[in-house]
Amino acid sequence: MNETPVIDKNEIQTQRAVMELVRSSFDGSAPKALVETYGCQQNVNDSQRLRGMLAEMGYAFTENREEADLILMNTCAVRDNAEQRVFGNLGALKRLKAVKPGMIIGVCGCMAQQEHIAERIRAKYRHVDLIFGTHALYRFPSLLAEALEHRSRVVDISGEGAIAEGLPVKYDEGVKAFVSIMYGCNNFCSYCVVPYVRGRERSRLAEDVLAEVRELARRGVREVMLLGQNVNSYGNDRGETDAFAELLRRVNEVEGIERIRFMSSHPKDLSESLLLAMSQCPKVCRQLHLPVQSGSDRVLRDMNRRYTAERYLSIVRRARELMPDISLTTDIIVGFPTEERADFEDTLKILREVRFDSIFSFIFSPREGTPAARLKSAATDEEKAAWFQEMLDLQNQISADINAKCVGEVQEILVEGESRHEADMLFGRNSANKIVNFRGDISLKDKLVKVRITKAQTWILYGELI
Numbered sequence: 001m002n003e004t005p006v007i008d009k010n011e012i013q014t015q016r017a018v019m020e021l022v023r024s025s026f027d028g029s030a031p032k033a034l035v036e037t038y039g040c041q042q043n044v045n046d047s048q049r050l051r052g053m054l055a056e057m058g059y060a061f062t063e064n065r066e067e068a069d070l071i072l073m074n075t076c077a078v079r080d081n082a083e084q085r086v087f088g089n090l091g092a093l094k095r096l097k098a099v100k101p102g103m104i105i106g107v108c109g110c111m112a113q114q115e116h117i118a119e120r121i122r123a124k125y126r127h128v129d130l131i132f133g134t135h136a137l138y139r140f141p142s143l144l145a146e147a148l149e150h151r152s153r154v155v156d157i158s159g160e161g162a163i164a165e166g167l168p169v170k171y172d173e174g175v176k177a178f179v180s181i182m183y184g185c186n187n188f189c190s191y192c193v194v195p196y197v198r199g200r201e202r203s204r205l206a207e208d209v210l211a212e213v214r215e216l217a218r219r220g221v222r223e224v225m226l227l228g229q230n231v232n233s234y235g236n237d238r239g240e241t242d243a244f245a246e247l248l249r250r251v252n253e254v255e256g257i258e259r260i261r262f263m264s265s266h267p268k269d270l271s272e273s274l275l276l277a278m279s280q281c282p283k284v285c286r287q288l289h290l291p292v293q294s295g296s297d298r299v300l301r302d303m304n305r306r307y308t309a310e311r312y313l314s315i316v317r318r319a320r321e322l323m324p325d326i327s328l329t330t331d332i333i334v335g336f337p338t339e340e341r342a343d344f345e346d347t348l349k350i351l352r353e354v355r356f357d358s359i360f361s362f363i364f365s366p367r368e369g370t371p372a373a374r375l376k377s378a379a380t381d382e383e384k385a386a387w388f389q390e391m392l393d394l395q396n397q398i399s400a401d402i403n404a405k406c407v408g409e410v411q412e413i414l415v416e417g418e419s420r421h422e423a424d425m426l427f428g429r430n431s432a433n434k435i436v437n438f439r440g441d442i443s444l445k446d447k448l449v450k451v452r453i454t455k456a457q458t459w460i461l462y463g464e465l466i
């Protein structure tokens with residue numbers, strides 16, 4: 001076990017002083033910033049930190065690129081299509097920069113952390129002023145100050161990744177919030193770039209996590225999502241065992257918080273004590289996102305996942321024994337290079353056996369620098385696309401069947417606002433995180449209400465307020 005790296009308090013003070021300096025350098029109206037986020041919840045949370053620092057530096061915010069004085073793209077490296085979107089958007093910003101040369105364009109996050117991507121941006125996108133990786137996030141004020149002062153390009157993809165407490169966060173509006181409990185990943189699944197761009201696992205101290213949750217509750221947040229690449233190994237880097245189960249119990253005691261969710265969980269690290277904590281903590285939602293990735297032991301081995309299909313199923317059985325109403329969701333990769341038809345059928349088998357509420361599935365996307373990117377594919381692109389569709393058809397049927405069984409149930413819904421798709425309806429989410437539409441007054445927004453489910457579709461439920 002190595003010591004968990006933590007950024008020194010003096011360094012955080014330095015960044016705070018730089019924020020003050022930047023703020024005082026703006027005279028007149030506040031400049032406007034736009035932070036665009038790609039990828040996972042961890043990135044959404046990082047963007048809230050970037051916005052927090054920008055707000056301290058005196059920036060106001062806009063969603064309109066033409067209006068912005070600073071555009072920052074917080075990028076994702078997990079799949080190729082997210083990367084291509086970033087490059088496309090960066091290309092489009094060249095014209096904007098030509099008419100507004102004073103604007104700052106920055107690229108940060110997982111893509112920027114990779115040397116070959118940073119090099120490509122440096123060489124081909126000369127209108128980008130600022131490139132920094134995930135490990136330099138806490139140094140953003142200094143990097144921006146340098147770009148503003150010298151009007152020259154600033155690049156920082158150095159560092160190893162460390163915990164930085166005490167920086168400002170600008171949370172999104174509403175009663176739900178993300179709370180990162182750890183960063184990085186030690187697992188090195190053979191297809192995944194995350195351990196290379198986010199570094200080794202670093203767990204925040206439970207006291208720091210709890211202080212943030214209490215502060216969120218004080219601000220009116222009712223639901224927290226605890227985030228980590230693998231929350232089940234929370235505390236391992238500090239030599240603790242079963243620390244996540246213990247953290248869950250302590251968050252459950254925070255007054256004002258009414259719902260707790262978490263993601264992601266690696267099946268190899270999911271413990272009996274975590275399932276017990278989930279079942280015994282009334283605020284923990286009856287929902288478990290447990291990425292299986294494949295139903296074939298051979299493919300799981302090639303993915304370096306370190307569990308078998310049977311081990312996965314035994315966790316599901318135990319979770320259902322303790323929480324019969326638990327909703328299960330998963331991630332699946334179709335077309336991993338060594339996957340053959342028989343392996344894919346094992347995945348269909350696990351779908352039929354578990355009957356997930358929903359799945360998040362993708363066709364394998366090779367990531368430079370990972371072992372799987374060097375493997376030759378057994379199946380053709382056409383075969384992979386056909387398998388993918390076959391799996392979606394099966395899952396849609398399962399999801400629709402599960403939802404149909406909800407009709408008649410009375411469920412507790414956290415109301416999020418007016419439905420964007422159904423006129424005169426409110427929408428909220430149940431404990432399983434499914435959207436429920438129903439008629440009601442907007443004054444119910446942000447409240448927990450009881451709704452009887454009257455109609456079910458594959459992805460959405462409808463109901464009436466009780």
Ligand code: SF4
Nearest residue numbers: 185187188189192194
């Ligand atoms: S557990 Fe595997 S898939 Fe998840 S972030 Fe770590 S390496 Fe990637």
